[in-house]
Amino acid sequence: MRAVWLVARVELRRRLRNRSALFTAFVGPLLLASVFGILMSGTGSFTLKVGIVDLDGSPVTSGFVSGLLDERADAAAADSPVEFVRFDTREDAATALDGDDIDTAIVLPDGFGAAVMAGRAATITVLRDPSKEVSAGVAASVAGQYTVAVSAQRLAVATVTALGGSAPTEAQLTGMTDDVLSAVVAEAPGGNEVSAATFYGASMSILFLFFTVAFAARSLIVERKNGVVPRILAASTPASAVVIGKVLAVGLLGFAGFVTVWGVTTLAFGSHWGDPAAVVLTMVATVLAVGGVATFVCGLARTEEQADGYTSAVAFALALLGGNFIGPGQAPEALQRTASFTPNGHAIDAFTRLAADGAGVGDIRQQLLLLLAFAACFGLAGLWLGNRAVAR
Amino acid sequence: MGDTAPVLRIDGLVRRFGERTAVDGVSFQIAAGETYGLLGPNGAGKTTTISMIAGILAADAGSVHVHGVPITTAANPHKRHIGFVPQQIALFDDLTARENLRFFGGLQGLRGKALDARIAATLDMVGLSDRADDRIDAFSGGMQRRANIAVGLLHEPTLLILDEPTAGVDPQSRNQILESVEQLGTAGLSVLYTTHYMEEAERLCDRVGVIDNGRLIAEGTRRELVTQIGEHDRIVVRGDDHLQEFAAHVRHLPGVVEVSVADHSAEVSADDGAAVLAGVVTCAVEVGMAVTGVEVHEPNLESVFLHLTGKALRDRAD
Ligand SMILES: Nc1ncnc2c1ncn2[C@@H]1O[C@H](COP(=O)(O)OP(=O)(O)OP(=O)(O)O)[C@@H](O)[C@H]1O
Numbered sequence: 001m002r003a004v005w006l007v008a009r010v011e012l013r014r015r016l017r018n019r020s021a022l023f024t025a026f027v028g029p030l031l032l033a034s035v036f037g038i039l040m041s042g043t044g045s046f047t048l049k050v051g052i053v054d055l056d057g058s059p060v061t062s063g064f065v066s067g068l069l070d071e072r073a074d075a076a077a078a079d080s081p082v083e084f085v086r087f088d089t090r091e092d093a094a095t096a097l098d099g100d101d102i103d104t105a106i107v108l109p110d111g112f113g114a115a116v117m118a119g120r121a122a123t124i125t126v127l128r129d130p131s132k133e134v135s136a137g138v139a140a141s142v143a144g145q146y147t148v149a150v151s152a153q154r155l156a157v158a159t160v161t162a163l164g165g166s167a168p169t170e171a172q173l174t175g176m177t178d179d180v181l182s183a184v185v186a187e188a189p190g191g192n193e194v195s196a197a198t199f200y201g202a203s204m205s206i207l208f209l210f211f212t213v214a215f216a217a218r219s220l221i222v223e224r225k226n227g228v229v230p231r232i233l234a235a236s237t238p239a240s241a242v243v244i245g246k247v248l249a250v251g252l253l254g255f256a257g258f259v260t261v262w263g264v265t266t267l268a269f270g271s272h273w274g275d276p277a278a279v280v281l282t283m284v285a286t287v288l289a290v291g292g293v294a295t296f297v298c299g300l301a302r303t304e305e306q307a308d309g310y311t312s313a314v315a316f317a318l319a320l321l322g323g324n325f326i327g328p329g330q331a332p333e334a335l336q337r338t339a340s341f342t343p344n345g346h347a348i349d350a351f352t353r354l355a356a357d358g359a360g361v362g363d364i365r366q367q368l369l370l371l372l373a374f375a376a377c378f379g380l381a382g383l384w385l386g387n388r389a390v391a392r
Numbered sequence: 393m394g395d396t397a398p399v400l401r402i403d404g405l406v407r408r409f410g411e412r413t414a415v416d417g418v419s420f421q422i423a424a425g426e427t428y429g430l431l432g433p434n435g436a437g438k439t440t441t442i443s444m445i446a447g448i449l450a451a452d453a454g455s456v457h458v459h460g461v462p463i464t465t466a467a468n469p470h471k472r473h474i475g476f477v478p479q480q481i482a483l484f485d486d487l488t489a490r491e492n493l494r495f496f497g498g499l500q501g502l503r504g505k506a507l508d509a510r511i512a513a514t515l516d517m518v519g520l521s522d523r524a525d526d527r528i529d530a531f532s533g534g535m536q537r538r539a540n541i542a543v544g545l546l547h548e549p550t551l552l553i554l555d556e557p558t559a560g561v562d563p564q565s566r567n568q569i570l571e572s573v574e575q576l577g578t579a580g581l582s583v584l585y586t587t588h589y590m591e592e593a594e595r596l597c598d599r600v601g602v603i604d605n606g607r608l609i610a611e612g613t614r615r616e617l618v619t620q621i622g623e624h625d626r627i628v629v630r631g632d633d634h635l636q637e638f639a640a641h642v643r644h645l646p647g648v649v650e651v652s653v654a655d656h657s658a659e660v661s662a663d664d665g666a667a668v669l670a671g672v673v674t675c676a677v678e679v680g681m682a683v684t685g686v687e688v689h690e691p692n693l694e695s696v697f698l699h700l701t702g703k704a705l706r707d708r709a710d
């Protein structure tokens with residue numbers, strides 16, 4: 001135990017004295033997070049302006065529209081990512097869309113209410129800007145939700161009428177929109193409030209963690225060759241103490257780097273990472289998982305060059321597959337699937353949930369467990385490889 | 393730790409690397425206070441032998457006992473008795489000498505004031521007190537060697553293992569290192585010293601083992617080795633007259649093996665040149681020889697090695 005601590009302490013001292021290790025742990029992730037954060041801040045913090053045109057003006061549609069607008073007023077306090085603006089004509093909305101004043105628009109046609117009440121098909125039009133697929137998608141989804149809700153209501157109305165009841169009241173119609181509205185707000189992409197600085201702060205820290213951990217593995221290879229490791233073993237130190245001590249040291253360094261990025265992005269960019277306890281837990285789990293994978297990868301290396309090469313290849317591959325380079329909530333579906341095979345994917349998933357959804361530890365239990373599973377599997381295999389290499 | 397047990401005893405050590413047998417049944421013992429030299433050319437198996445003794449390399453066969461306790465690669469508190477100085481500079485070169493000593497001392501269980509005191513004493517012993525807080529990579533080659541030795545001495549081992557501690561150092565550092573080792577030997581430490589410099593083995597070691605191709609081919613004091621191969625000390629007496637008369641007389645002195653006469657000198661072979669020197673000189677004076685000079689030549693380990701293996705101890709490059 002004491003040997004582990006001694007090895008870890010000397011390793012930390014040397015890393016803190018080494019400029020490239022400091023750069024990797026602290027400066028690198030901060031620098032990249034800042035660059036990406038500034039570059040991507042436009043799309044990172046997602047707010048959507050949706051025009052709404054009610055050409056019908058029937059009780060059915062006016063309830064929905066005023067509900068949306070009310071919702072907007074309420075939601076402004078809650079920083080809703082979606083903002084609704086009313087337009088009187090379809091042309092006004094189209095002009096606003098052209099002038100980039102809004103991102104998309106929903107048009108409720110004349111006779112929509114009557115068609116609904118009569119049980120005929122009714123069409124809602126979504127005006128879209130081809131360059132804003134995501135926005136149009138949101139609007140289409142809003143319209144879709146509305147149609148579904150209206151259809152359900154229509155079915156209910158038809159049933160009631162068939163049973164000899166009276167037609168639905170205005171109050172019923174207005175109430176029906178509530179369900180839709182709550183669905184709409186949830187439907188905004190990723191519920192996304194993750195600032196670019198938070199997202200890239202987390203993802204770049206994860207990327208650089210690999211390199212920080214690789215320092216330990218690399219030094220193990222060097223010191224095995226230059227006789228330092230044999231000398232440590234000659235002092236009756238178990239091989240595992242050498243490996244664990246080194247991994248512990250760089251793990252602490254990586255964690256310190258993580259916390260620094262958290263602090264700096266919070267202070268400098270005003271980013272919000274979410275529940276601090278959960279953030280710390282996620283960081284620890286991430287350090288363990290990445291530490292495990294990096295230890296394993298380096299355990300396969302026989303020379304310093306191999307250790308460097310393997311680490312870079314795996315670090316970038318996992319960051320790409322894990323969606324670390326793609327802005328918050330913008331990963332295509334295929335990538336979302338590959339991400340679940342990487343510690344990077346689960347880590348960034350957890351960080352995104354914490355930042356965007358105000359989630360707590362309980363909500364990211366699954367991600368944490370998966371990260372710990374990565375840590376356990378690869379870490380144990382890595383320690384075994386490391387031990388074997390050290391003990392010869 | 394039985395008092396009667398030798399400080400180090402190795403029996404039939406064998407280590408193979410693939411097809412090559414680097415160490416092939418090596419056995420020897422080192423008594424308390426004895427300095428034992430392992431003399432052999434490059435690739436003879438010195439480092440491999442030492443690595444097994446230090447418990448950092450597994451032996452394929454044979455055993456190592458330190459103070460009667462078996463040493464293997466497994467962690468064992470008894471390894472405390474061994475001070476191991478590897479052939480390479482096995483130090484963190486981005487740390488200072490003191491930081492290195494603190495780390496390795498800590499691993500040996502030293503701490504606090506005791507550790508500080510040992511660090512100071514050891515640095516003093518190797519002459520690095522004034523450079524204690526300089527980084528190893530700022531040291532000269534000789535200073536690095538000395539720092540390397542300091543780590544092995546830190547925890548006051550009873551057996552110090554030095555693997556070619558003077559390799560590639562300047563004459564000044566070399567002399568300093570040799571003096572330190574001599575002092576340690578005098579102070580009662582047992583030392584295992586490998587080298588391919590026979591002058592060092594002759595100067596430092598009480599006994600020498602000659603190793604070649606993984607086998608210990610001869611062992612003993614220098615004199616025993618020299619006698620073993622039939623070599624003798626030679627005393628050359630220079631003078632111009634009475635040479636034949638001198639030769640006839642000196643031949644009968646006890647300890648003299650052979651006498652030969654040349655134009656202006658006579659050469660006396662003896663098992664122990666120093667022991668018969670006085671008798672030889674007296675004899676020359678008695679026969680009325682005008683002695684112009686006397687030289688004693690002792691055969692060295694180089695000639696022993698040459699005799700035993702038919703090859704020189706060192707490559708031309710050295
Ligand atoms: N790890 C290893 N793998 C394979 N062969 C090795 C290994 N270590 C040593 N050898 C071989 O074992 C033999 C003995 O090597 P060793 O280092 O013990 O020699 P040495 O007497 O210390 O030589 P030197 O004076 O050059 O230090 C050599 O032939 C060497 O090539």
Ligand SMILES: [Mg+2]
Pocket residue numbers: 438439440479555556
């Ligand atoms: Mg050697």
